Amino acid sequence: MRSFAYCTADDVSQAVTKHGADDRVAYVAGGTTLLDLVKLDVMRPAQLVDINRLPLDEVETLDDGRLRIGATVTNTDLAHHPEVKAHYPLLSQALLAGASTQLRNMATTAGNVMQRTRCPYYRDASAACNRREPGSGCDAMHGINRMHAVLGVSDQCIATHPSDMCIAMAAIGATLTLEGPDGKREIAFNDFHRLPGDQPEKEHELRPGELITHITLDTPIEGAGAYYLKLRDRASYEFALASAGAIVAVEDGVIREARLALGGVATKPWRSHEAELALHDQPAAVSTFEMAAEAAMQDAVPHEYNAFKIPLARQAIVRALREACRDAENANQQR
Numbered sequence: 001m002r003s004f005a006y007c008t009a010d011d012v013s014q015a016v017t018k019h020g021a022d023d024r025v026a027y028v029a030g031g032t033t034l035l036d037l038v039k040l041d042v043m044r045p046a047q048l049v050d051i052n053r054l055p056l057d058e059v060e061t062l063d064d065g066r067l068r069i070g071a072t073v074t075n076t077d078l079a080h081h082p083e084v085k086a087h088y089p090l091l092s093q094a095l096l097a098g099a100s101t102q103l104r105n106m107a108t109t110a111g112n113v114m115q116r117t118r119c120p121y122y123r124d125a126s127a128a129c130n131r132r133e134p135g136s137g138c139d140a141m142h143g144i145n146r147m148h149a150v151l152g153v154s155d156q157c158i159a160t161h162p163s164d165m166c167i168a169m170a171a172i173g174a175t176l177t178l179e180g181p182d183g184k185r186e187i188a189f190n191d192f193h194r195l196p197g198d199q200p201e202k203e204h205e206l207r208p209g210e211l212i213t214h215i216t217l218d219t220p221i222e223g224a225g226a227y228y229l230k231l232r233d234r235a236s237y238e239f240a241l242a243s244a245g246a247i248v249a250v251e252d253g254v255i256r257e258a259r260l261a262l263g264g265v266a267t268k269p270w271r272s273h274e275a276e277l278a279l280h281d282q283p284a285a286v287s288t289f290e291m292a293a294e295a296a297m298q299d300a301v302p303h304e305y306n307a308f309k310i311p312l313a314r315q316a317i318v319r320a321l322r323e324a325c326r327d328a329e330n331a332n333q334q335r
């Protein structure tokens with residue numbers, strides 16, 4: 001491992017100043033992705049700015065009903081927060097489906113948003129990888145691509161986004177607050193991660209030196225049901241082959257509002273507006289869920305070993321929608 005300098009910061013502006021918009025400097029909080037990649041020689045920071053002392057570890061309900069989450073709130077604390085469990089159950093379920101207890105205790109909310117792909121070629125410094133080394137090629141394209149994406153792919157990169165938490169946030173809707181050398185700004189969660197296109201090394205919309213300070217969830221949908229289904233090779237501590245996060249509001253057996261996001265099959269947290277359109281004002285029935293699943297996967301592009309993900313994702317969508325509708329109907333009965 002290469003050596004690097006390390007410093008701490010006590011507030012956001014000090015952290016931004018210490019970073020200095022220098023691309024050899026990285027912010028670190030839980031370090032659960034960054035330190036792995038440093039040890040693998042995939043990331044080579046000259047300096048780390050530790051943001052754990054920043055006052056960004058609170059979850060608070062805003063006057064307009066939205067929930068504001070500080071960047072350094074851990075995945076464990078967020079999953080078990082009473083407001084999250086009561087009003088954003090999809091987020092709690094998705095967080096608890098991710099990683100292991102030990103990792104969730106360390107990993108932070110902003111770090112989860114910023115986590116890198118688990119493509120094995122990305123993490124192997126001797127492999128060709130356009131994301132790690134622009135223009136070097138992509139060994140996954142004709143290699144072992146069973147875990148890779150079928151949605152949002154390009155001829156430069158087919159890596160999946162690994163997060164479960166981000167799938168829930170894509171479905172719920174959220175806003176990121178960023179602070180950097182040019183001040184504060186906000187960006188919609190679903191605009192933050194980029195598709196690989198012909199620049200897979202540009203993974204997100206952060207500008208040099210910017211720090212995610214908060215993530216604010218949209219107000220929850222009144223009376224909606226939610227379900228996160230993650231299909232994977234083993235029951236814990238494993239990334240998704242396909243996952244589906246569904247939120248639905250049902251009235252008299254008809255779906256009035258639906259949100260659907262997919263994980264394990266796409267190059268970024270994947271909100272499926274096509275599926276949502278297919279669900280809107282339709283009966284809460286398996287035939288409707290199947291139409292939505294078809295719509296969600298209609299543009300999927302398989303490679304040699306991952307074509308199985310297309311029917312798998314369709315099944316995940318149908319099951320997640322069925323369970324979310326049941327949850328909504330239970331909620332309706334209790335009102």
Ligand code: SF4
Pocket residue numbers: 117119120121122128129130131132137138139140141156157158159200
């Ligand atoms: Fe790199 Fe993307 Fe190809 Fe994986 S799929 S080797 S991350 S370019």
